[in-house]
Amino acid sequence: MKLEYGNIADWIAIARQSIAEKQPTFELKGDTFTINDVQDLFLKKVGYEYVKRKPxxxxxxxxxxxxxxxxxxxxxxxxxxxxxxxxxxxxxxxxxxxxxxxxxxxxxxxxxxxxxxxxxxxxxxxxxxxxxxxxxxxxxxxxxxxxxxxxxxxxxxxxxxxxxxxxxxxxxxxxxxxxxxxxxxxxxxxxxxKNVNRAKRINNAISIKEKNIIKFPGVSDKLAERLLEKFGSIKGVCNATPEQLLEVKGIGEKTAQEIYKLVN
The missing domain is CATH 3.40.50.10130 (Rossmann fold)
Incomplete structure (x- = not known):
């Protein structure tokens, strides 16, 4: 299944609602997902789309x-x-x-x-x-x-x-x-x-929670929100340099380096 540009917000909104309401399945563009599919399918497609470059x-x-x-x-x-x-x-x-x-x-x-x-x-x-x-x-x-x-x-x-x-x-x-x-x-x-190794690193680095769907290890919900607010998207966070990550309140040099190494 292919993700269209500009539809990431739709995916996130549907996934948030489905997880929050504990729906057994949810559909998007004719494909049906179970909650158990989210980690393997949703993140691989959404996460990679965020870091995909624009032609x-x-x-x-x-x-x-x-x-x-x-x-x-x-x-x-x-x-x-x-x-x-x-x-x-x-x-x-x-x-x-x-x-x-x-x-x-x-x-x-x-x-x-x-x-x-x-x-x-x-x-x-x-x-x-x-x-x-x-x-x-x-x-x-x-x-x-x-x-x-x-x-x-x-x-x-x-x-x-x-x-x-x-x-x-x-x-x-x-x-x-x-x-x-x-x-x-x-x-x-x-x-x-298709950089398979980087895609795997990003998929492994991002986890799903009920209240905050995408989260980096060692990063609190509050810091995750600040990162998204600063860079606008997961793509922005994944492509940020350590120096840019340091501009976010609460992110120290160690955390900035850890986030950067996780996805690069």
Missing amino acids: CIDHRELDEMIDLSKEFGFEVVQLKLGEGDYQSERYDTQTINIERKDNDFIPSLFHDKHIYEQLNAMRKNPNVKASYLICTKSWQQIKRDMESRHKPLPRNLLISYVGELALMGYPPIFVDDYRDYMDLVEYLFDAYY
Whole structure:
């Protein structure tokens, strides 16, 4: 089951109510949970979602793509040459980047050749961990576009140019459905983001209580409330540095270091 961005509050509200009222089960988006499932399922999904980083989309993308990307939790920003059109949030200073092509695929190959500049810039960017080229048109659509030009381009020319892209390390992925494309982008980003060890540490560090659902070991309910008030969410607490944790009243250097080590 996938958690949508912005729905964490719904999960917490339903879980709080279910635990407080000692309901045997509760439902969310068609899935049924028992109270015994909360520790294993609720925390793994909610806890990981809180520390999951937020991806970005370039503001020059199509309005339709920008609107769709917001459903996937993307932030609209200005990306530079070498950062592609879609960028994951930084993890250990690096990102996953994607260059998307659509109607501009053929012109960028045969006319301004801008695609080569873009891909080379991504490949040389030291902050890019991995990068991909995805075209949101099918192979058949690309061929029809070439044949319908004022001066039709031969099929073998397309094959040779796409072959060159593959030899550069960027074999184009053709996905002609925008939502399928966003699902693929999300998968590529998540596959690199899944830090199993950190997820386990966070799951083990957080426990559930009736009055205060999420709690760190050695941290009182009052301090837990202050942490959430200071950082706004569990994600904020988990991503805080020891220095930032020290800004919370009642958190000493030892406790700050213990919280940081628990989730990092």
